Amino acid sequence: MASMDTLVAVVTGGGSGIGAAVTAEFRARGARVGVLDLDPGKPADGLLPVVADVADRGSLERAAARVAAEFGGIDILINNAGISAVGTVEANDDDEWQRVLDINVVGVARTTAAVLPYLRRSNHAAIVNTSSIAATAGLVQRALYCASKGAVHALTLAMAADLVGEGIRVNCVAPGTVDTPWVARLLARTDDPSGEKARLAARQPTGRLVTAEEVATAVAYLAAPESSATTGMSLAVDGGMSGLRLPR
Template sequence: MKLDGRIAIITGGGSGIGHEACKLFAAEGATVIVADRNAEAAKAVADEITAGGGKAFPHAVDVANEAQIEAMVAAVVAGHGRIDILVNNAGYGIAGTVVSTSEADWDALMAVNVKGVYLGCKHVIPVMERNGGGAIVSTASAAANIGIHDRAAYVASKGAVAALTRAMAIDHVDAGIRINAVAPGTIESPYFTRILSGPDGAELRRGLEERQAMERLGKPVEIAQAMLWLASDDASFCTGTVMVVDGGWTARGDRKLKKKA
């Protein structure tokens, strides 16, 4: 029980990596706040955990909205007395170069992927300081290390998450707060499921698999396991780290897909 008795907020907890992280953290003894913009998805995950004997509570929140983040943090503190772990996992991707990406799409993506991390940490860190410490894990991306075509806004946002992780780790190390990130490769997520359901899905999948050295897509639980390690005391000497979990994609380098994915 690596997280026994700890209170954990996991954003984007209603699906994909966040869903698996919620289940895994609860299985390791944490009380999990399943935070997601989709209230029904958050409740479904929380219900799944409680049905299995774990402790979980849903909370609908838009991570780009400071008032909602502030209210969520206040509610968690009021209900549980503390916050020990924050996983900033909410995020999404869009296709486009800097030329083809609209300003509105750029701003919307940055609001969730980058501002969401900033706001979560802004309001949770003071709580952790009062508690005597804590652990924060954010979701970056292996794509930020090498760049990929036709994903300018997404790559920029995840590069910002990695840089912000390192900056915050230095700022708050004396408060006993460890701040790290996971940089996944291409994962079997609802986002890619939608993309791969089209007529060119099989070809796109082959291309995505081939750019990983292991020649397969990652599983959400494999990223959740990395998050668990970083959030637990097993990673007690780890802060400011961006852990790459990408099936060898970074080592191999990007292969331009024949069709955009």
């Protein structure tokens, strides 16, 4: 386990699900963490919860300044906040398209812009964006969500190209279906939640859903100074879904 005991991280959407697992993983490695979320939880030693909205540039700038003032800087940014969308290309109206793209894609850009001044002062600056298997696989009834995560993947590469000369690494993780409260809420809207969960598990070659902790471990790998030669990459954490084709 790579130590992060001199590092400060900011995690958006860190109050639950993958973000909470990332926060726990970083703290276990010794990092101090600022959690930016609409409901960021309670403070603890080395943990600063800050109410912030990735759709509000001003709140992000204030949150970044607060974390930097509290912990003496920022070394790592995890752009994890995001929302889901269900349906075909015709299922969501213009307002929903704008809402999801604004949070999932523009939210990454807003947060990065707010945190970059602090990252530029770090000797171990790294950004990790949460993408998805949906960025590169056509999933049924996920047109808007796939579009948003495809944009996150492309944005990651563009950011990596722009910032590599400044010594700031940018990568993304691409999880498969992760067993989180977010997925549970989506399943609860279906006619057969248990059956749908079993189908989601079966489409991953491992035969089970990914855990939030597994994604967090991958994020920590990409963010750690020991991965200093890795930038502009997408790391799949999907139980083999993106690359394996098993016989039926």
